[in-house]
Each structure stands twice: as structure tokens, then as C-alpha cells.
Amino acid sequence: MTLYVRASKFIIPKSNLTIFRVIFYSSLHHFQYPSDIKHTNFDIHIGKTTTYPMKSDEWSVECKQTLHLPWEVERPFPIDPRLRVNNNYNNNGGGIRENPFHDLDYHKLILNKIQERQDFWVVPDCFNSLIYDNDFLVKILSSIRCRPRVALRLFRWVEEQKGFKYCEHSFCTIVDILIQNGWVKSAYWVVERVISSSNMDKVVDLLVDGYLNLKVSVEILNLFLRVYTKQNANVEQCLLVFEKMLRNEILPDVKNCNRILRNLRDRNLVAKSREVYRMMGEFGIKSTIVTYNTMLDSFCREGEVQQALDLLSQMQRKECYPNDVTYNILINGLSKKGEFDHARGLIGEMLNKGLKVSAHTYNPLIYGYCAKGMVVEALGLGEEMEVKGASHTVSTYNTFMYALCREGRASEARHFFSVMLKKNLVPDIISYNTLIYGYCQLGDTNEAFRLLCDLRRNDLFPTLVTYNTIMDGLCRKGDLENAKQLKEEIMRCGISPDVFTYTILVHGSCKAGNLPMAKELFDDMLHWGLEPDCIAYTTRIAGELRLGDILKACKLQEEMSAKGFPPNIIIYNVFVDGIAKLGNLEEATELLQKMVGDGLMPDHITFTSVIHAYLEFGNLKKARELFDEMISKEISPTVVTYTVLIHAHAGKGRLELALMYFSEMQQKRILPNVITYNVLINGLCKYKRINEAYSYFTEMKIRGIVPNKYTYTILINENCDLDNWQEVLSLFKEMMDTGIQPDSFTYSVMLKNLAKDYESHAIEYLDFILLGDEGDEGTAEAKN
DSSP: OOOEESSOOOBBOOOOSSEEEEEEETTTEEEEEOOOOOOOEEEEEESEEEEEETTTBHHHHHHHHHHBSSOOOOOSOOOOOOOOOOOOOOTTTOOOOOOSSOOOHHHHHHSSSOOOOOOOOHHHHHHHHHHHOHHHHHHHHHHHHTOHHHHHHHHHHHHHTTTTTOHHHHHHHHHHHHHHOOOHHHHHHHHHHHHHHSHHHHHHHHHHHHHHOOHHHHHHHHHHHHHHHHHHHHHHHHHHHHHHHHHHHHHHHHHHHHHHHHHHHTTOOHHHHHHHHHHHHTTTTOOOOOHHHHHHHHHHTTTTHHHHHHHHHHHHHOOOOOOHEEEEEEEEHHHHTTTHHHHHHHHHHHHTOOOOOOOOHHHHHHHHHHTTTOOHHHHHHEEEEEEEEOOOOHHHHHHHHHHOOOOOOOHHHHHHHHHHHHOOOOOOOOHHHHHHHHHHHHHHHHHHHHHHHHHHHHTTTHHHHHHHHHHHHHHHHHHHHHOOOHHHHHHHTTTOOOHHHHHHHHHHHTTTTTHHHHHHHHHHHTTTTTTOOHHHHHHHHHHHHHOOOOHHHHHHHHHHHHHTTTOOOHHHHHHHHHHHTTTOOOHHHHHHHHHHHHHHHHHHHHHHHHHHHHHTTTTTTHHHHHHHHHHHTTOOOHHHHHHHHHHHHHHHTOHHHHHHHHHHHHTTTTOOHHHHHHHHHHHHHHOOOHHHHHHHHHHHTTTTTOOOHHHHHHHHHHHHHTTOHHHHHHHHHHHHTTOOOOOHHHHHHHHHTTTHHHHHHHHHHHHHHTTTTHHHHHHHHOOO
């Protein structure tokens, strides 16, 4: 038996004592009792305890369970409390109750007997017809279309009932009622719920076939498009609705068209976005600036910058003029393609048209410059950016810092970090990771660990990238034990190493010649269920080649192929470089031909590896032939290519050729780095052309390339050979003042040519530089 409780007491007929259920709102609480039911009071707890006495001539029960219900509960569809249970029904084979009420009775009950402010609501069994009979539900909804609140509550109650199945007619009816009464947000909510759980093809067909009036149908179909694009899930269904609308000459709102284009762009479905754009034009949907900007962004993301520029011209012909977003998109696209001059030209256009430039305008171009190693240009653009009123962002500073760290200029990167703090910009984890990378590149892992502590103090959490960077720094120093220990520590902290973590450790082990440890780490990676990627295998192969085990390297390559990693340009480059360094130059050259046979074109790394090997073994003529072949194949040499050529020729006294290569690379806009300057300065010093060496030393500083400890040590060494003691000390002091730490080799070259009577004076002077007053006092004490 079912009791629908609204009042403070309820009556249980004596004929039905053993099983009953109590319904509060839409919640069902089942209680079953044996026949020994006691005559006592029944307490209902709603926020507070209240006891309601029962009449002595009525059966009552003792509830074994206290019910706590909140005052504020969402009310379901309200039904008149006087309705009683109708226990007489027929299954009719389908579980549908026979409706004891006439349609008009329902209409009256709903419209005239509802007391919307009641605290309790009851739902009689006779309303089950609404759950199973959609036609009847449509009829009832239609009868209360002027009462959208009541209609929505009824629909929400029905859809929550077990056995209810969505029907296109009832769905269209409730949405129609809501839209006609201005309840658009509620209509959106209904569409959103139904779309997520039903196939809407029948509904769309019903709407385009004229089930409702055209205005409402258009509004509902636009709601469909809006929900689909917001959910960003079923793109095909969204496009189907769009196409059906157009085929039936129902034009979607241009805002929804733009949403569709945006979703297709985000999914890199450029071909489909082009088709949607074409159909918009074909059916007369006028594109807006948002439409054009979205299409421009789609083209630029695919690298089709020329098509984006063509579209820019087209939109201007149609008198839709670009805004700052338009230019920012194009500048981003051009910067990614390396067309920096064109990008800068567009910034000029923006300024001439009075459009506002921002970090979104400049950051892509700054990033492009930095990616190409054009740090001077990037820093210059950063200065221009502030002059034009565009503020630097954290991303701007992160880009500067990474470019500087990549060139070994961590101290300058640290300066930008400090500037960022002074401007009240909060460094993010990328800022810290970048600086940690910079110091690790220089071998200063102590500073890297200090930065790790600093970021934690600033409520940032180190990522796996942070730890991997530090492990890489430790491995570069040959400190494998501490690198492995750090891996164990992060595992204890609940951070799981990835393939890259193990690749770093394997590479460090191979570099140190510790192949057993490399194999152990490789197997450990497999043990934890990590699948080695191409880089992990390549690292192992490079290690075997470094130790001269070509056979083992080939076996690993076969294993790679068996696991779905066919030979690629990277694998060939590793083999070419490894075999060439072992002195098998003919075999390395043959590999170049084999690459072409396998459908792979040698790149600048391939050629540079072989050129370097020939140069190392003194065959400068063959190296030049390979360089010329590289140029003839339109493979652009890099700063590394030119650096190895300059190093080889300068080292053998062919300084004019070395200087020719140095000049040629700059004519091709390939900027020398600190290593390039070092090898040139070293060659000039070696052959006693120290004045020229100093001119290049000055030039690199003017260009913003910071000399490193090798630069200073080269010049110190040459001045020692020339007995220029004051210059040696001056260089040493400059080195220390710029934060560059000398190593043991620097000290050894400083003292190697000094006569004994100068040594004590030199040591005393060095103590003064290093220790200041403490050194002076220490010397005085020693004399006493």
C-alpha cells in the first residue's frame, strides 16, 4: 500500500498493516513490519522534532527509523493533496494504469487546485498515465501552455520517473511553451538535458517539417546548435543540424555559425570549417569580423598563412575591416613561419590605423625571434613593445629567459626574473623551470636546487619537468648517483617518472661509459610498464656506438623496428654520427646514400656529423666537398655546421678560411654563438694574433653574447704566454665580477708561466680578489 504524506498525521486502514511505504517529496522510504505493530505515536522529524497524536480509534505505527528532511528541498510538480490513491488499475499488458480522470479533470486539477506555496507535495498513482502516454502528456502540456512554470515542473517530474522515454512531440511541446513565454534559459536547460541523453534526429526532422511555427522552430534549432557547440562533443550531429536547416531554407544565426567554425578550428578540422564557411556564403549568411578572425586563425594554425592573407584582402573588399585580433592572429601565423619582416610590417599597420597593440601582438614575434636564436632582435622588440604601451607579461619574460638560458646566459636571465618581480608580476612554474634549466646547462646544480626550494616557498609545486631538468643537469656533470637518488625521492613523493626521466638517466649512464647501469635503468623502465619511445631507444643506441659496439647498436635498432619504430632521420643521424666518430668515414658516407634509398633525405645534422668527422681526422678537402653538396641540395647549414668548420680551419692555422666562414655565416643571417667566438678567438690566440682576438672578444659583448669561462681562459692563457701579468689579473677580475666561476684549468694556465719570484705576488693578488680584506689579513698573519 502507498501513503502520500502531506499533513502531520496519516491514517492506516486496519486491513493493510504489515507493509506500507511513506513518500516525502520524491524520495521513497520503505518500512516493513511484522504483524505485532504497536499502538503508539509516529514522530516525523523535519528540521525539528514534532509529535503528532493519533486518534485512539485509528491504527498507528511506531517508526523504527528517524527521518531527517531539510526545509529547503526542490519541489516537484505540485498535485492537489486531497487526491487519494486509486488501487484499481489494469496492467493492459504494458504496465500503463487505467486513467480514472478525464482530461478536463486533469486540466482543472492542475490549474485550479494547485497551491504553489505548500510545504509538501503529493503525486498520485493516477498520474502514471503521463509517464507512459506521450500523446496524453502533450495534450496536458498544451492545456497549460500559458503557465510555463507549471508546465516545466510537470515535464521535469515526468522525465525523472522510471519508465519515461523522451518523445520528439513532448519535447517540442515543452520547448515551444517555454520559448513562447520568454523562458529561453529554461528552454536551453531542457535542450541541454535531452541532447545529452537522446538522439535528436527525429526532433530535428519534426521541426524542419513544420511541426511548430517557423519562428519557434528556428529558435529551437539555434538552441540545438548553441548546445552542441558549447558541449564541444558531437561535431557530426551539430553539422547535421546545420545542413538540415540550410537544406530547408532555415538560416542559422551567424553567432551559431561562428561557434561551429570555432569548434572545427579547435579540432583542426580545417576542411570542414572551409565547407561551413562556403555554405554560409552560398545561403546568404553574412560573415562578421568574428567569422573572418576564426577562419584566419584556422588557416594560420595549419601554416597556410598565404591563404589567411588572401582572406584578409577578401574581407576588406567586403567592407569588413580588420581589428586588433585580426592582426594579432596574422602576426602569430607569420612569426611561426619565420616571416618576421612581414609580421613587423603588420605591427606598423596596426599603429598607423590607431589599433591597440598588446602582449598578444608582440609575444608571438618575440618567441619567433628567440626560437631562431635572434635574441638581440627579440630584446630590441621587447623595448619597442614597452615604448608603444604594451606591457610585458610573465610569458614575455619566460621567453626572454629561455632564449638567454639556451645560450648559457643564466645570469642575464636571472636579471629578467628580478625585473619581473619588481613589476609585481608573479613568476610561474615555467619561469622557475627555465632558470633551473639555465643553471643546469652551466653545471650549477647547487643554484638549481636553491631555486627548487624558492619555488616551494612561493606556493608553487615542482612538476616532473622540474625534476627531470635537475636530473639532466646532474647527469651532465657525471653525478649519476645523485640523479638516481633524486628519481627515488620523487617516487616516494608520489610522482611517477616518465619515459623522459629514464631516457635522461640512460643517456647520462651511456655518456659516462657505464653501460651496465644504462641497461639496468632501461630494464627498470620496462618493469614499471613504461614503453620506451624512439628517443629512449635512440639514447641506448648512441651509448653503444660511443663504446664502439656497432653490432649491439644494430640489434637495438632491429628491436625498435619490431616494436613499431621504423628507421627515421633521427636514427640514421645517430648511426652516421656514431660510426663517423669511430673513424669509419666511408661507412658513414654510404649510410647517407642508404638513407636516400629508404626514402629519407639527409638533413643539416646528418651532413654536419660527417663533415665534423672528416675535419677531426684532418681531411679538410672531403669536408669541403660535403659542405658544397649540402648547399647544392638546398640544405641550410646551421651555426653548428659553420662552428665546426671554423674550429678545424682556425686550429690548423688556416685563419683566413676560418674568417671567411665566419663572415659567410653572418651574410646568411646565421648568427654566431659563444662557442663560435671561442673557437675563432682560440685560433687567433694560438697563432699570436691577439689583437684580432680582442676585437672579436669586444664584438661578442657588444652583440649581447656573454663570454663564458672558456672565453676568459683562452685569453688568460695567451696573456700568460706573453707575460702580460696585469692583463691576466684584469681578465680574471672581470670574469669574477660577471659571476663566472673559474675552474681548475683556469687557475693552472694562470700560474704555468710565472717565474718563481712572481708566484708569491700573484697568489697574494688572487687572494685579495677572491677574499677581499680577509685575504689581506690572512697574508699579514702568514708574514708574521
